[in-house]
Amino acid sequence: MTTVDVYGSRVRQARVLRRKTSKAVMAELGWKGARQTRLEQAQTTALDVAELERLAQALRFPTEFFTTAPVSRVDAGDLLFRAPRATTAGEKEYLAQFAAAVGDFLVAMDSRAALPPVKLPVLDAGTSIAIAAELVRERMGIELEAPISYLTYEAERCGVPVVTRLRRSKSTGALSWDPVDDDTTLSEKHLGYATRVGEYGDRPLMVIRASGSWERTRWTVAHELGHLVLHAGRSEVTEDQELQASQFASELLAPAKVIAAEVPKVPSLLNLVPLKLKWGISIGALIRHLAASGLIDEQRFEMLRRQLYTRVNPDTGHTWGKTEPGWDAREPERPRLISRWVERCYGANSAAMLTSHQLMWPQDVLEDFLAGQRPAPSRSTAPDPAPAYEGATVIAFDQFRQRRRA
């Protein structure tokens, strides 16, 4: 009987990424007792090759995945975000495993072509927000007086890969969030999260939800940068830290001491639009920022906020709070680093093209890694196609396995 050593954390990772319970896996394999749990908790277990084949088939991962040592270790406690109370332990575990999986994919690419070095500073949580934001701009090479035209690109140039999660994941087929959640503008209900991956946990990584709102997408990237810069320690993100990350986001996008000169004498929702468009920050975040920086008084802030969330935008039928003036002025930003590196390392520009490289990742998981990425510019000068936010591709696993064997 031939056996191979199987890594317990890989078994767990594959199961969690498929959103399967141990019970379901055991039922499928006809296993008894706590075998699945024992397998997952052990460092390695010697499994019969035929049994590994069946496990791999049940979890729809190549066998190589289970015999390859994991590199990135991310626990739910390593995630920089404040999960809404309704977030289950299972959901957090999924987000952690997803980040660890992306992390190992990045490690594999980094060994072929070095990723951009990490330039993002790690600061003490007590650092003033203005100083922290200024330092990050300095690392990005962007002057205080200049708007940041494409923040996602700047984050990636600072060594922070950005992954977009589609509402319907390719690898699980499940809808990951309720569309109602998507209505939240400023009170974060997990629009994204950040963590660190890689062998030494020193590669920052950001995972953000695909959103049709350019304001929200940009602001979420800025907010996650705030967490990465200010909250590097391993502890649950507090309400105060959420506020800090949000203040950082606004200050990074629109430095208060620079925009002070541009704020209209009597700010209204409409006369703030030019400021919004110039600096790329939502009016909702902007008025909060102006109030926090003492550039408008509390009374004016309350009035503007009330208008924003009660007046209806006649073009969309939603309140201005949901679709603000200027909501359609830009396309949501999209990351590019991962697609760029996939092309650089494997000459591939899609998950399907990666299958010929015998990677240990299933195609649909790779599709999740690559979701929403901008194609590399060298390929075409045509405008990027809009990412598909909906719909799942059904992967024929047998075909996939046969291709791999071929």
Ligand SMILES: [Zn+2]
């Ligand atoms: Zn946050």
